[in-house]
Amino acid sequence: MFSFEIIAIDGNARAGRLITPHGIIETPSFVPVATQATVKSLSPRELRDIKAQVIIANTYHLHLRPGVDVIEKMGGLHGFMNWDDPLMTDSGGFQIFSHGAAKEHGVGKIASIFPEEQDRGGHLSSKKGRPLVTVDEEGVMFFSYLDGSQHRFTPERVVDIQKKLGADMILVLDECTSPFHDYEYTKMAMERTHRWAMRSLEAFHRISDKNQALFGIVQGGAFQDLREKSASFIAEQGFQGFAIGGSLGRSKHDMHTVLEWTTPLLPDDRPRHLLGIGEIDDVFEIVKRGIDLFDCVTPTRMARTGTLFARSADRFRIHISNERFKEDPCPIEKECNCYTCRNYSRAYLRHLFMAKELLGIHLATIHNLFFMESLMKQIRAAIIERKFEAFKDEWKVSSVALQAKTTMSLQ
Amino acid sequence: MFSFEIIAIDGNARAGRLITPHGIIETPSFVPVATQATVKSLSPRELRDIKAQVIIANTYHLHLRPGVDVIEKMGGLHGFMNWDDPLMTDSGGFQIFSHGAAKEHGVGKIASIFPEEQDRGGHLSSKKGRPLVTVDEEGVMFFSYLDGSQHRFTPERVVDIQKKLGADMILVLDECTSPFHDYEYTKMAMERTHRWAMRSLEAFHRISDKNQALFGIVQGGAFQDLREKSASFIAEQGFQGFAIGGSLGRSKHDMHTVLEWTTPLLPDDRPRHLLGIGEIDDVFEIVKRGIDLFDCVTPTRMARTGTLFARSADRFRIHISNERFKEDPCPIEKECNCYTCRNYSRAYLRHLFMAKELLGIHLATIHNLFFMESLMKQIRAAIIERKFEAFKDEWKVSSVALQAKTTMSLQ
Numbered sequence: 001m002f003s004f005e006i007i008a009i010d011g012n013a014r015a016g017r018l019i020t021p022h023g024i025i026e027t028p029s030f031v032p033v034a035t036q037a038t039v040k041s042l043s044p045r046e047l048r049d050i051k052a053q054v055i056i057a058n059t060y061h062l063h064l065r066p067g068v069d070v071i072e073k074m075g076g077l078h079g080f081m082n083w084d085d086p087l088m089t090d091s092g093g094f095q096i097f098s099h100g101a102a103k104e105h106g107v108g109k110i111a112s113i114f115p116e117e118q119d120r121g122g123h124l125s126s127k128k129g130r131p132l133v134t135v136d137e138e139g140v141m142f143f144s145y146l147d148g149s150q151h152r153f154t155p156e157r158v159v160d161i162q163k164k165l166g167a168d169m170i171l172v173l174d175e176c177t178s179p180f181h182d183y184e185y186t187k188m189a190m191e192r193t194h195r196w197a198m199r200s201l202e203a204f205h206r207i208s209d210k211n212q213a214l215f216g217i218v219q220g221g222a223f224q225d226l227r228e229k230s231a232s233f234i235a236e237q238g239f240q241g242f243a244i245g246g247s248l249g250r251s252k253h254d255m256h257t258v259l260e261w262t263t264p265l266l267p268d269d270r271p272r273h274l275l276g277i278g279e280i281d282d283v284f285e286i287v288k289r290g291i292d293l294f295d296c297v298t299p300t301r302m303a304r305t306g307t308l309f310a311r312s313a314d315r316f317r318i319h320i321s322n323e324r325f326k327e328d329p330c331p332i333e334k335e336c337n338c339y340t341c342r343n344y345s346r347a348y349l350r351h352l353f354m355a356k357e358l359l360g361i362h363l364a365t366i367h368n369l370f371f372m373e374s375l376m377k378q379i380r381a382a383i384i385e386r387k388f389e390a391f392k393d394e395w396k397v398s399s400v401a402l403q404a405k406t407t408m409s410l411q
Numbered sequence: 412m413f414s415f416e417i418i419a420i421d422g423n424a425r426a427g428r429l430i431t432p433h434g435i436i437e438t439p440s441f442v443p444v445a446t447q448a449t450v451k452s453l454s455p456r457e458l459r460d461i462k463a464q465v466i467i468a469n470t471y472h473l474h475l476r477p478g479v480d481v482i483e484k485m486g487g488l489h490g491f492m493n494w495d496d497p498l499m500t501d502s503g504g505f506q507i508f509s510h511g512a513a514k515e516h517g518v519g520k521i522a523s524i525f526p527e528e529q530d531r532g533g534h535l536s537s538k539k540g541r542p543l544v545t546v547d548e549e550g551v552m553f554f555s556y557l558d559g560s561q562h563r564f565t566p567e568r569v570v571d572i573q574k575k576l577g578a579d580m581i582l583v584l585d586e587c588t589s590p591f592h593d594y595e596y597t598k599m600a601m602e603r604t605h606r607w608a609m610r611s612l613e614a615f616h617r618i619s620d621k622n623q624a625l626f627g628i629v630q631g632g633a634f635q636d637l638r639e640k641s642a643s644f645i646a647e648q649g650f651q652g653f654a655i656g657g658s659l660g661r662s663k664h665d666m667h668t669v670l671e672w673t674t675p676l677l678p679d680d681r682p683r684h685l686l687g688i689g690e691i692d693d694v695f696e697i698v699k700r701g702i703d704l705f706d707c708v709t710p711t712r713m714a715r716t717g718t719l720f721a722r723s724a725d726r727f728r729i730h731i732s733n734e735r736f737k738e739d740p741c742p743i744e745k746e747c748n749c750y751t752c753r754n755y756s757r758a759y760l761r762h763l764f765m766a767k768e769l770l771g772i773h774l775a776t777i778h779n780l781f782f783m784e785s786l787m788k789q790i791r792a793a794i795i796e797r798k799f800e801a802f803k804d805e806w807k808v809s810s811v812a813l814q815a816k817t818t819m820s821l822q
Contacts, residue, residue, distance in 0.1 A: 037762065041769040043750070066762040070738050074758055082754045327481050339454070343493045347485050351448065351477040358452040358769060 002168075002213045002240055004271050008384040012263065012290040015383040018271050020086045020168040021211050022078070025053045026380060027271065028287045030278060030372045031088060031295035036061050037071070037081040040300050041362045042369075044083045049339060050370040051377075053086060054168075056295045059161055060092030063151070064144050068164045076166030088295075089167040091158050093217070093245065094276060096140050097176035100133035105178040135175055137192065155196040156203040159214070163207050171243055172200035174217040179247040179254075186221035186247075190230050193219045201237055213240035215273060222249035224261050231265035242266050243273040244291075256285050263290035280309065280316040280375070284397045287379055288388070299372050303364035306353040308332050309371040311395070320364070325350040338370035339363075413579075413624045413651055415682050419795040423674065423701040426794040429682050431497045431579040432622050433489065436464045437791060438682065439698045441689060441783045442499060442706035446472050448482070448492040451711050452773045453780075455494045460750060461781040462788075464497060465579075467706045470572055471503030474562070475555050479575045487577030499706075500578040502569050504628070504656065505687060507551050508587030511544035516589040546586055548603065566607040567614040570625070574618050582654055583611035585628040590658040590665075597632035597658075601641050604630045612648055624651035626684060633660035635672050642676035653677050654684040655702075667696050674701035691720065691727040691786070695808045698790055699799070710783050714775035717764040719743050720782040722806070731775070736761045749781035750774075 001021045008015040016027040032039045032047065034055045039047055047055065057077055062068060074080040078087060134141045139154030155173045162170035173196055175189045197216050204214045216239035220226030234242060244262055248255040255277065266272055271292045278286075278296030286294060299309070306320040310333055318325075318332070331341035332349065340349070340363040352360030382391035412432045419426040427438040443450045443458065445466045450458055458466065468488055473479060485491040489498060545552045550565030566584045573581035584607055586600045608627050615625045627650035631637030645653060655673055659666040666688065677683055682703045689697075689707030697705060710720070717731040721744055729736075729743070742752035743760065751760070751774040763771030793802035 036766045036768055037759070038768050038770045041773065043770060043773065044754075045750075065766055066737065066758070070758055070762070073738055074740055074756055080756070080759050080762075082759075326477065327484055329485055339456075343455075345485055345491070347477070347481055348448075348491050348493075351481075351491075355447045355449075355476055357447055357449045358772060359449045359454060361769060362452065362454065362773070 001210050004241075004269060006268065008386070010383045010386045010388040011288065013287050013379075013383045013388045014290060014292060015380045016271065016292055018086075018292070020054075020213070022084060022086045022168050023053070025086050025293070027292040028376060028379060028383075029053050029293055030283070030299075030376050031056045031273075031293055032369055032372075033295050033297045033300060034058075034081070034083075035297075036065070037077060039365075039369075040304065041358070041365050044081070046339075046366060047083070047369075048085070050366060051373045052369065053373075054088060054293070055083065055085075056088040056090055057081075057165070057167065058090050058092065058095065059158060059165065060090075060095035060153075062089075062165065063092070063153075063161055064146055068161050072164040072166075076164070078166060086169070087167040088169040088273075089162050089165050089171065090275070090295075091162070091171040091173045091217075092153060093171075093174040094176050096133050096135075096142055096153070097178070097246070099142065099145065100135070101176075101178040101181065103132075105180045135189075135192075137195075139173065139196075140175075155199040159200050159203040160207065163212065167212065169213045169215055169241060170204075171215050172197050172217055172239075174219055174245050176245055177219065177221050177247050179222065179250050181221060181247070183221075183223055183226075186219075186223060187226055190219045190221075190226055193217065194230070194233050197234060197237060197239075201239070215239055215241040215243045215271075217243045217245045217275070218262055218266075219245050221247045222254050222258055227258055227261040228265060231262045235266050239270070241271040241273065243275050245275050248277070252282065252285070255282075256289060259286060259289040259291065266290075278372075280372075281397050283372075283375060283379070284392045284395065287383075288392070299368040300365055303368045304361050306349075306360065306364060308349075308364055309368050311335070320346060320349050321353050322350075332367055333371070336367065336371060336374070338367050338374075340367040340370075412621050415652075415680060417679065419797070421794045421797045421799040422699065424698050424790075424794045424799045425701060425703060426791045427682065427703055429497075429703070431465075431624070433495060433497045433579050434464070436497050436704070438703040439787060439791060439794075440464050440704055441694070441710075441787050442467045442684075442704055443780055443783075444469075444706050444708045444711060445492070445494075446708075447476070448473060448488060450776075450780075451715065452769070452776050455492070457750075457777060458494070458780075459496070461777060462784045463780060464784075465499060465704075466494065466496075467499040467501055468492075468576070468578065469501050469503065469506065470569060470576065471501075471506035471564075473500075473576065474503070474564075474572055475557055479572050483575040483577075487575070489577060497580070498578040499580040499684075500573050500576050500582065501686070501706075502573070502582040502584045502628075503564060504582075504585040505587050507544050507546075507553060507564070508589070508657075510553065510556065511546070512587075512589040512592065514543075516591045546600075546603075548606075550584065550607075551586075566610040570611050570614040571618065574623065578623065580624050580626055580652060581615075582626050583608050583628055583650075585630055585656050587656055588630065588632050588658050590633065590661050592632060592658070594632075594634055594637075597630075597634060598637055601630045601632075601637055604628065605641070605644050608645060608648060608650075612650070626650055626652040626654045626682075628654045628656045628686070629673055629677075630656050632658045633665050633669055638669055638672040639676060642673045646677050650681070652682040652684065654686050656686050659688070663693065663696070666693075667700060670697060670700035670702065677701075689783075691783075692808050694783075694786060694790070695803045695806065698794075699803070710779040711776055714779045715772050717760075717771065717775060719760075719775055720779050722746070731757060731760050732764050733761075743778055744782070747778065747782060747785070749778050749785075751778040751781075 018025040158173040174193045216234040220230040273293040325346040328346040429436040569584040585604045627645040631641040684704040736757040739757040
């Protein structure tokens with residue numbers, strides 16, 4: 001039911017076709033995030049309109065609400081959310097990190113601020129009140145952020161939950177470390193993540209009906225020998241795809257370096273997913289380093305605050321609430337063919353955001369996702385024509401990437 | 412550019428066709444409310460999908476934000492909001508009432524609570540702080556609820572603003588009285604509203620390009636002689652349509668009585684619009700009394716709180732957040748053909764509302780408006796077949812209408 005073929009290679013950038021039981025994904029592809037079984041504010045017909053090929057929902061959030069049994073009874077996640085196309089589920093590893101080490105260290109997947117103190121123990125606590133997360137060999141114990149109830153995730157349980165959710169591609173449970181964890185802790189967590197990976201595969205083979213593919217996750221923080229060791233180990237376990245998890249270092253430059261250590265060690269014939277990264281400048285840098293799939297909340301989250309993608313703007317974004325758009329009759333982007341740009345002026349969009357009208361978020365989300373999908377199509381075409389670097393230069397990305405030192409925000 | 416023909420009459424209920432420069436409206440018709448140039452959460456393509464024939468925007472709100480000049484520059488309201496079908500604008504009279512007498516009396520268009528004191532003066536103040544509204548012969552002075560800036564509406568100015576907005580059907584400025592205004596005040600305000608009506612017509616004839624129709628508004632509170640006097644007076648002024656404004660009394664029963672005094676005095680060959688009324692049980696009662704058009708925020712507002720129209724439920728509504736829908740695989744309404752009911756379970760909708768996901772509001776709004784449009788189609792067909800009363804009986808409306816004593820909420 002699954003296959004992946006490389007259509008073209010340009011440098012380390014790859015154009016491919018990933019065939020899944022719910023359809024074909026042309027790679028490299030952006031994966032819009034549907035954390036709670038919905039890509040925020042959009043219905044599936046709008047997702048199809050913007051040519052989204054695959055979306056990713058979240059095991060951790062859906063386990064807590066509405067509960068996996070409810071979703072299973074509704075025909076799995078595809079039926080529940082009325083999405084018939086390819087679908088992934090994240091394992092919940094990153095969310096456990098969010099409520100544990102990330103809170104404690106005040107960081108995301110990439111850090112740009114220095115910590116007041118570093119965590120060296122396996123006990124990841126939140127900054128305030130009782131710890132929300134405890135990691136041990138067996139798995140993870142955590143408290144619900146919704147009602148305080150206690151939950152246990154093990155590698156086997158997470159495979160089982162994802163089996164019930166029924167996405168095409170599922171991910172192993174991993175322990176995401178913080179950029180401020182030291183070498184020893186990162187190594188210990190990586191080795192545990194490797195043991196969890198093997199347990200996940202065993203559980204998967206026990207219950208697999210060939211309609212799902214299990215992706216392994218490479219860890220190892222921003223330490224070269226750990227990343228190489230992790231990539232080599234995970235590469236050998238027979239996963240149908242690979243994901244690269246955080247920590248990815250303390251800057252975007254670190255993230256690029258981590259990818260350069262990692263992707264060459266992964267099998268060429270399997271898809272590679274970068275978890276939780278994807279601003280416009282990132283897209284070029286990660287595709288250049290051999291990434292086929294990536295998901296990120298940035299396009300949808302920015303849309304909700306009126307931050308809209310625009311090719312010629314500083315950092316590829318405009319803030320639509322700005323006074324200068326008050327009487328602007330132009331669409332967000334003249335060249336953009338999305339529903340929003342085909343039908344609405346910046347003046348109208350600004351009005352909707354000023355008036356706090358929900359349609360503003362809706363139209364902004366359509367634009368940002370379409371912009372991303374359209375960029376990915378162009379990047380793919382450039383790879384196929386062996387013109388990826390020239391296309392990247394056209395977008396003048398490099399200077400932007402060097403300036404940007406944003407901390408990735410937590411989901 | 413405008414014409415109205417009656418296709419069928421059943422009792423006092425009428426089925427008609429209202430032809431406007433932007434298309435035909437088959438009446439009786441519900442008019443979804445687009446206060447700030449958007450029917451909350453929906454794009455025009457979704458409005459077309461649910462078969463909305465006409466929508467109504469608001470002069471008062473659009474004057475304050477983004478300002479009428481901005482909208483005029485964007486091609487008028489049709490261009491600004493990307494709506495090519497029939498469009499109305501309300502005059503702002505009701506919003507001035509909202510910020511004046513309604514606040515002071517703690518009531519809406521229909522009252523069900525007794526007032527602590529009644530207002531007898533022309534000075535309508537809000538309960539707290541400085542008065543927001545002052546009515547005099549010339550017009551209305553009010554302060555913006557957005558930034559405190561001072562504004563003047565006169566009958567002429569309101570026609571001029573609506574000319575710039577460019578809706579197909581526009582309304583005269585009126586003074587909406589409260590159910591707790593006494594006879595003397597209501598009479599005085601009605602007579603002033605009549606003088607304003609004549610000034611509005613004069614201004615309209617001065618600037619009209621035949622692409623707009625001006626509707627007069629009948630006032631007179633819940634006093635029979637005043638309503639009759641107002642209906643007769645407004646009927647004679649040559650308006651292309653008529654609206655019936657509040658106060659409509661202290662109960663739904665009062666509202667029905669007001670309609671019974673009013674509609675027989677209006678010309679048969681012009682459309683009649685009831686302003687701001689339209690719960691499911693109301694629909695039958697007002698159509699029965701000769702209303703052709705009506706607008707109400709109820710369907711969209713209820714949608715935003717997860718209150719969904721359902722034919723067989725108590726008061727024609729269910730609360731989707733209710734625990735009993737947690738694992739309910741059925742659509743909201745089995746017979747409903749809206750996008751939401753064709754694609755989603757109650758369980759999924761409940762999940763979206765519990766998780767505060769915007770798609771929940773979006774799908775709920777689609778359902779409630781489709782339900783209303785679909786009901787109107789069935790009512791129209793019943794009138795044409797001279798089976799209106801039988802159809803009304805099928806819906807078991809009467810008992811509901813007698814029970815309901817809701818105060819209409821303010822926009």
